[in-house]
Amino acid sequence: MSLQDHPAYPQEQAHLQKTLSLIARETGLAREEERERREALEDTRRRSGEGAALMLHELQYRMTSQALHNLQLAAKAPYFTRVDFTQSGETAPTAYYIGKAGVLDSRTQTPWVIDWRAPLANLYYAGQLGQVSYRAPDGEIEGELSLKRLMTIQDGQLQTIFDTDVVAQDAYLQNVLGQSKDDRLKDIVSTIQREQNDIIRAPLRGPVVVQGAAGSGKTTIALHRIAYLLYVHRGELAPSQMLILAPSPLFLDYISAVLPELGVDQVRQWTFPQLCARLLGKDMPRLQTEDPLFTLLDPAAPQAQKQDLALAARLRGTLAFRDAVARYLEQVERSLPPKEGFTLEGQTVLSGEEVLRLYLQDLKPFPLKRRMEELKKPLRRRVSEMLGALIAAREERAAAMALLLRRTSPEDSPQRRAAMQRIYAQRDQAVHALREQIRVYPAAAAAALTPPRVMDAYIAFLSGPVPQGIDPQAWAALSRVALPALQAGRAAEEDLPALVLIRRYLYGLHEEMAIRHTVVDEAQDFSPFQFDLLRTLAGNSSFTLVGDLAQGIRAYRGTTAWREDLSAVFSDPAPAFLGLTTSYRSTVEIMRLAGTVCARRPYPGMVAAQPVLRHGEAPALFFVKPRALGGALAARIQRLLDEGYRTIAVIARDENECRPLHRALQKALGQPVQRLTPKDTHYAGGVMVVSAPLAKGLEFDAVLIPDVSAGRYPGSDLDARLLYVTMTRPLHRLYCYCTGELSPLLKAEDFEVEG
Numbered sequence: 001m002s003l004q005d006h007p008a009y010p011q012e013q014a015h016l017q018k019t020l021s022l023i024a025r026e027t028g029l030a031r032e033e034e035r036e037r038r039e040a041l042e043d044t045r046r047r048s049g050e051g052a053a054l055m056l057h058e059l060q061y062r063m064t065s066q067a068l069h070n071l072q073l074a075a076k077a078p079y080f081t082r083v084d085f086t087q088s089g090e091t092a093p094t095a096y097y098i099g100k101a102g103v104l105d106s107r108t109q110t111p112w113v114i115d116w117r118a119p120l121a122n123l124y125y126a127g128q129l130g131q132v133s134y135r136a137p138d139g140e141i142e143g144e145l146s147l148k149r150l151m152t153i154q155d156g157q158l159q160t161i162f163d164t165d166v167v168a169q170d171a172y173l174q175n176v177l178g179q180s181k182d183d184r185l186k187d188i189v190s191t192i193q194r195e196q197n198d199i200i201r202a203p204l205r206g207p208v209v210v211q212g213a214a215g216s217g218k219t220t221i222a223l224h225r226i227a228y229l230l231y232v233h234r235g236e237l238a239p240s241q242m243l244i245l246a247p248s249p250l251f252l253d254y255i256s257a258v259l260p261e262l263g264v265d266q267v268r269q270w271t272f273p274q275l276c277a278r279l280l281g282k283d284m285p286r287l288q289t290e291d292p293l294f295t296l297l298d299p300a301a302p303q304a305q306k307q308d309l310a311l312a313a314r315l316r317g318t319l320a321f322r323d324a325v326a327r328y329l330e331q332v333e334r335s336l337p338p339k340e341g342f343t344l345e346g347q348t349v350l351s352g353e354e355v356l357r358l359y360l361q362d363l364k365p366f367p368l369k370r371r372m373e374e375l376k377k378p379l380r381r382r383v384s385e386m387l388g389a390l391i392a393a394r395e396e397r398a399a400a401m402a403l404l405l406r407r408t409s410p411e412d413s414p415q416r417r418a419a420m421q422r423i424y425a426q427r428d429q430a431v432h433a434l435r436e437q438i439r440v441y442p443a444a445a446a447a448a449l450t451p452p453r454v455m456d457a458y459i460a461f462l463s464g465p466v467p468q469g470i471d472p473q474a475w476a477a478l479s480r481v482a483l484p485a486l487q488a489g490r491a492a493e494e495d496l497p498a499l500v501l502i503r504r505y506l507y508g509l510h511e512e513m514a515i516r517h518t519v520v521d522e523a524q525d526f527s528p529f530q531f532d533l534l535r536t537l538a539g540n541s542s543f544t545l546v547g548d549l550a551q552g553i554r555a556y557r558g559t560t561a562w563r564e565d566l567s568a569v570f571s572d573p574a575p576a577f578l579g580l581t582t583s584y585r586s587t588v589e590i591m592r593l594a595g596t597v598c599a600r601r602p603y604p605g606m607v608a609a610q611p612v613l614r615h616g617e618a619p620a621l622f623f624v625k626p627r628a629l630g631g632a633l634a635a636r637i638q639r640l641l642d643e644g645y646r647t648i649a650v651i652a653r654d655e656n657e658c659r660p661l662h663r664a665l666q667k668a669l670g671q672p673v674q675r676l677t678p679k680d681t682h683y684a685g686g687v688m689v690v691s692a693p694l695a696k697g698l699e700f701d702a703v704l705i706p707d708v709s710a711g712r713y714p715g716s717d718l719d720a721r722l723l724y725v726t727m728t729r730p731l732h733r734l735y736c737y738c739t740g741e742l743s744p745l746l747k748a749e750d751f752e753v754e755g
């Protein structure tokens with residue numbers, strides 16, 4: 001049915017016009033208010049500079065400019081749905097329009113458009129037509145939902161009207177999913193599904209852990225949850241108190257449009273090393289460029305080296321390792337204060353007992369460097385108390401010498417006067433030297449308490465004996481893997497949690513941050529030690545952790561079982577473990593093949609992903625000669641471009657495979673092709689060559705896997721995880737090429753074989 005043929009078209013068109021005029025009027029008012037707030041803020045800045053008044057004006061200004069921004073967004077697409085709801089006890093339905101941002105009619109103080117995060121919007125997300133209820137601040141509201149009308153509005157123009165029941169809603173979702181992909185992840189407010197809605201609206205307190213299939217919307221949901229939490233706890237939570245951790249700068253760029261689309265700015269978004277760089281300041285080491293994963297992926301790397309790498313990586317992520325580092329730090333702490341205390345000229349300034357009490361008890365909450373600074377205070381006080389007596393002693397000594405001189409040379413003479421002058425000059429010098437000694441004494445004495453440098457402490461720890469509770473074999477592997485690199489000034493990402501812990505204990509963190517909620521994407525790559533560190537830094541357990549064990553290509557260092565690994569870190573409150581099994585990204589045909597690969601190397605407790613019903617071309621397999629690979633890929637890419645697909649990725653197994661492939665492809669295609677590397681910070685879509693570890697989290701219209709031979713994917717767990725990640729990246733098309741014998745993870749009958 002065309003838009004104009006919909007019986008409600010005139011009514012909805014009129015409502016839209018009314019809404020747009022209202023938004024225009026509210027925008028004018030908001031602009032005026034923003035100007036006033038800005039002037040007030042500038043005025044406060046000029047006059048007082050800082051303090052509570054400034055903070056208040058900053059907050060007010062931020063809120064008004066946010067409101068203005070939301071109205072500007074609303075002017076393009078004020079709402080996406082209308083629901084008609086008759087509350088129990090009422091006779092006629094009320095129509096509610098729901099949009100990405102709420103719009104208030106300021107003259108009547110009534111909501112004109114309901115924000116998608118408001119309780120009432122649950123009617124749309126959770127409710128079928130018929131008897132429904134939603135939870136409002138003052139209790140459960142029941143009633144009848146008689147209409148759910150989806151509307152697409154672009155640049156203020158009504159494009160489609162769609163009255164939905166369950167079937168129609170599925171059709172609408174499929175239509176959205178079937179569209180071609182550009183270079184950014186998008187918001188999904190109009191199609192959030194019930195199981196996703198439950199996660200978005202989970203309470204702020206306590207960790208929420210989501211095991212979600214590839215393409216089930218984990219990243220998207222986590223971002224919507226941030227927007228939801230900021231809305232529900234507005235006035236209490238600021239965007240800058242939210243932290244998102246994601247696997248790479250490229251990925252952060254890829255997701256960067258979602259929050260601003262939802263009207264949210266200024267959320268901290270970093271990779272784990274970027275976070276650590278802020279915490280460690282100048283103690284942030286240079287990171288090894290060689291990712292251990294690449295060695296683990298390299299079929300030519302010696303088995304013993306791989307085993308060492310995996311053992312060393314896993315050990316550094318355990319809570320036992322954290323405990324060993326903590327015990328070592330306590331040992332450093334105990335070794336620093338001098339047992340004999342501090343003395344000056346044979347007199348006690350602070351006794352050994354006093355030093356221990358101050359250092360190990362009273363000052364315990366502070367990092368060691370701060371304790372050293374604090375200890376200077378009693379030292380300064382004591383020595384200045386001692387100063388008078390010490391000066392008096394020097395004066396007495398001078399007086400005694402003068403007396404002796406007078407007695408021994410009773411006659412005044414030039415010699416005696418000179419000798420007397422020397423005595424008093426020496427006295428003055430001694431007093432002066434004493435004053436100087438007293439001045440520098442506290443710093444000089446406390447210097448004995450200087451903590452070791454962060455990296456030195458870590459190296460000393462790793463060079464020590466096997467700590468209690470640590471597997472000696474893993475400890476030996478760690479010495480072999482990490483020590484030479486650290487001594488050469490290079491650390492691995494796996495060393496960072498320990499370094500942060502050490503810096504915190506010895507010096508305090510370079511940057512303290514108040515984090516009220518932390519989101520970790522690709523959480524399966526994080527180790528228990530990393531989670532524990534994040535919890536300790538935030539000082540709370542408000543976390544959203546989303547990940548997929550089937551994509552655990554860093555299982556050698558990360559999480560392998562959500563419940564076991566996370567229950568040891570978060571206990572009060574215990575984590576809520578939730579699941580997302582429906583996959584929205586890829587077609588049924590692609591997900592079926594990816595699922596087959598995954599099942600050939602299942603992980604414990606594996607749950608198969610369920611694709612949303614969207615069909616497409618079956619994935620294809622081509623056997624080609626290595627020499628012909630570049631040409632075959634280029635021809636396929638050209639066809640895909642001609643078909644109108646915009647993001648096409650050739651996903652290789654690792655960086656080593658990417659290099660020659662990229663050259664061959666450019667040559668065959670006769671035009672430049674992007675090569676994404678771990679250093680890239682900008683994601684631009686288009687045609688690209690990328691490694692599977694880097695492509696994790698991203699999605700493309702079409703994916704070409706350059707070589708699914710047994711040589712590339714011999715069939716280990718890691719191979720299966722990697723191939724699964726690769727196969728679950730495309731929305732529409734998947735093409736596999738094989739230059740030799742097929743990987744045992746695949747069988748020819750999984751495909752409709754061509755060529």
Ligand SMILES: Nc1ncnc2c1ncn2[C@@H]1O[C@H](COP(=O)(O)OP(=O)(O)OP(=O)(O)O)[C@@H](O)[C@H]1O
Pocket residue numbers: 173176177186188191192193196212213214215216217218219220221548551584585696697698699728
């Ligand atoms: N409810 C939904 N409505 C429309 N699109 C959706 C919905 N949920 C997810 N999607 C789409 O599915 C795709 C996958 O989402 P996303 O990248 O967030 O999934 P993921 O679980 O993080 O994936 P992966 O783990 O494979 O990286 C995106 O294109 C997203 O827009």
